[in-house]
Amino acid sequence: MIELKQVDAGYGGQAVVQGVTASFPPGCITVILGKNGCGKSTLLRTAARQQPPLGGQILLDGRDIFTIAPKEFARLAAVLPQSREAPAIPAQSLVLHGRFPYLGFPRRPSPQDKQIVERAMRAAGAWEYRDKYLTQLSGGERQKVYLAMVLAQDTGVIFMDEPGTYLDISHQFEILSLMRRLRSAGKTVVTVLHDLGQALSVADRVLLLDKGAAVFWGDPQSLFQSGKLDEIFGIRSHKITVDGGTEYVFRPKDATP
Amino acid sequence: MNISPKFSIRIYLNKESPRFRVSLLAGAGLLVVLLAALSLCAGAVMIDLGSIWEAVSQGDTQEKAYQIFMYVRLPRTLAALLAGGALACAGAVLQTVLNNALASPNIIGVNAGAGLFTIVLSALFPQWLRFSPLAAFLGALAAAGAVYFIASRTGASRMTIVLSGVAVSSILSAFTDTVLTLFPDAQVGRTEFLIGSFSGVTMDSVKLAGVCILLGIAVCIVLSYDMNVLALGESTASSLGMRTGLYRMVFLISAALLAGSAVSFSGLIGFVGLIVPHAARFLAGRDNRVLIPLCALLGGAFTVGCDILARVLFAPYELPVGIVMSFLGGPFFIYLLLRQKRGRMLD
Numbered sequence: 001m002i003e004l005k006q007v008d009a010g011y012g013g014q015a016v017v018q019g020v021t022a023s024f025p026p027g028c029i030t031v032i033l034g035k036n037g038c039g040k041s042t043l044l045r046t047a048a049r050q051q052p053p054l055g056g057q058i059l060l061d062g063r064d065i066f067t068i069a070p071k072e073f074a075r076l077a078a079v080l081p082q083s084r085e086a087p088a089i090p091a092q093s094l095v096l097h098g099r100f101p102y103l104g105f106p107r108r109p110s111p112q113d114k115q116i117v118e119r120a121m122r123a124a125g126a127w128e129y130r131d132k133y134l135t136q137l138s139g140g141e142r143q144k145v146y147l148a149m150v151l152a153q154d155t156g157v158i159f160m161d162e163p164g165t166y167l168d169i170s171h172q173f174e175i176l177s178l179m180r181r182l183r184s185a186g187k188t189v190v191t192v193l194h195d196l197g198q199a200l201s202v203a204d205r206v207l208l209l210d211k212g213a214a215v216f217w218g219d220p221q222s223l224f225q226s227g228k229l230d231e232i233f234g235i236r237s238h239k240i241t242v243d244g245g246t247e248y249v250f251r252p253k254d255a256t257p
Numbered sequence: 258m259n260i261s262p263k264f265s266i267r268i269y270l271n272k273e274s275p276r277f278r279v280s281l282l283a284g285a286g287l288l289v290v291l292l293a294a295l296s297l298c299a300g301a302v303m304i305d306l307g308s309i310w311e312a313v314s315q316g317d318t319q320e321k322a323y324q325i326f327m328y329v330r331l332p333r334t335l336a337a338l339l340a341g342g343a344l345a346c347a348g349a350v351l352q353t354v355l356n357n358a359l360a361s362p363n364i365i366g367v368n369a370g371a372g373l374f375t376i377v378l379s380a381l382f383p384q385w386l387r388f389s390p391l392a393a394f395l396g397a398l399a400a401a402g403a404v405y406f407i408a409s410r411t412g413a414s415r416m417t418i419v420l421s422g423v424a425v426s427s428i429l430s431a432f433t434d435t436v437l438t439l440f441p442d443a444q445v446g447r448t449e450f451l452i453g454s455f456s457g458v459t460m461d462s463v464k465l466a467g468v469c470i471l472l473g474i475a476v477c478i479v480l481s482y483d484m485n486v487l488a489l490g491e492s493t494a495s496s497l498g499m500r501t502g503l504y505r506m507v508f509l510i511s512a513a514l515l516a517g518s519a520v521s522f523s524g525l526i527g528f529v530g531l532i533v534p535h536a537a538r539f540l541a542g543r544d545n546r547v548l549i550p551l552c553a554l555l556g557g558a559f560t561v562g563c564d565i566l567a568r569v570l571f572a573p574y575e576l577p578v579g580i581v582m583s584f585l586g587g588p589f590f591i592y593l594l595l596r597q598k599r600g601r602m603l604d
Contacts, residue, residue, distance in 0.1 A: 074498025081492045089543050100486050101498040107482035
């Protein structure tokens with residue numbers, strides 16, 4: 001369970017979002033939504049201990065995350081970074097680095113670590129290119145390898161910063177279904193998503209940011225009914241039923257029929 | 258393991274296999290031994306290993322072979338092995354830590370810092386010359402610290418590091434030139450020091466520096482797995498629980514210790530720190546657990562090889578080893594660059 005208490009987040013003393021109070025419970029997918037530049041990623045990075053908050057407190061199971069040693073924190077919470085650097089190393093080596101928080105001196109991964117790596121790579125659908133160099137992989141494949149690394153960290157909390165950006169739609173769906181599986185495994189999943197439709201369909205809870213503050217915190221159904229999405233994004237949202245499932249579609253505010 | 262029909266690709270991937278790695282390191286070790294043996298024999302006077310053995314086992318200090326071996330060839334060979342290994346390791350570490358393919362002790366000013374401090378020591382306090390490894394280490398550390406400080410203040414883009422290194426380097430060289438102009442008699446302030454040479458090396462000058470170098474290489478090998486994690490980039494490494502600032506500092510200090518110690522007795526040989534890590538990466542891939550020991554061996558082998566040529570090419574006259582190194586290393590480096598399609602190496 002991650003709790004944000006009156007958190008101000010930003011860079012160089014300049015707050016981008018202020019006074020955010022929310023909690024991310026286990027077995028629950030929380031999606032942070034908002035327009036470009038509203039501080040979604042900044043808030044996520046702050047909650048994930050990648051940068052210090054400018055104010056307020058972030059608790060993980062009741063402990064201030066900045067009092068937790070870096071390695072211990074890395075055993076409790078993992079972050080899928082937004083940047084996709086591609087070092088010239090085999091995919092399996094990258095995923096093995098997900099076990100780093102568990103390695104003492106000398107840094108020798110145990111057979112158990114290797115098992116966990118294999119399981120993580122299979123779960124993320126990256127096992128088939130375990131021997132390929134990251135430089136040989138496409139963006140989507142690379143993202144799966146990074147996801148496998150995050151899974152190999154074997155944490156209760158997983159942060160993902162726009163995991164589907166620049167990926168083919170099929171890869172995006174694979175990532176969404178992986179999130180659902182993580183939720184069923186009782187993990188806390190916190191993610192920034194760009195696609196409103198995907199966000200509303202996968203989220204258990206939505207944290208909506210606008211003009212430097214949290215303006216909505218609740219389930220996607222109530223968000224849809226509140227009309228806040230239409231107001232903030234300047235659109236008209238509709239709920240439709242396709243193949244027996246609920247989907248959301250969005251049209252420009254002044255769209256003609 | 259299934260046998261892939263594309264055999265050649267399989268071999269390429271097997272860079273990661275333990276067997277390939279062990280054979281690579283064993284091969285490099287053998288090369289070091291062979292070249293070291295040759296270096297003990299070759300020079301203005303050729304001595305064969307048999308007569309060296311004879312002279313040393315008899316312990317006849319008046320014997321000519323004994324004197325040449327103990328006071329010239331042995332210190333010189335050790336010096337070349339240690340300096341080459343140290344500079345190559347320092348280069349590999351700097352390239353990883355600063356995330357920049359062009360980083361090497363000479364390019365980012367670490368050698369210039371070490372050189373300046375050594376020359377200042379020899380000009381102002383010639384009686385303390387035996388502490389020159391310490392002075393060189395401090396100079397190297399000051400230069401590395403300055404470059405790191407400038408780069409982190411400005412956002413540490415890859416280009417900034419190289420450019421600030423060039424700037425720091427030229428400031429330090431200007432100081433060196435000033436000292437050399439004001440103190441023309443400074444003991445170390447000769448052309449050999451500025452180009453790099455092992456001709457004047459004695460066992461005494463290598464002793465302390467050698468211990469520092471072995472210590473530095475040991476630290477780098479012990480921390481090589483951590484270096485792999487650091488190479489994943491700031492955000493990934495820190496999300497894996499690594500204290501990246503602390504590690505960067507430790508690695509910079511180790512690189513400064515290595516380069517400074519080497520410069521203190523060999524002078525400003527630098528090129529080995531740039532090209533050997535690249536050649537090693539070309540052979541072994543990116544895993545620092547293999548790369549660091551391989552750099553130590555290949556750096557030593559390359560430097561000893563260049564030093565042999567420096568001695569025998571125009572015997573009895575001798576070239577400073579730095580010149581040979583540039584003549585051999587430059588074209589080899591260009592060859593490596595051309596072999597890499599689309600300039601991959603500089604990624």
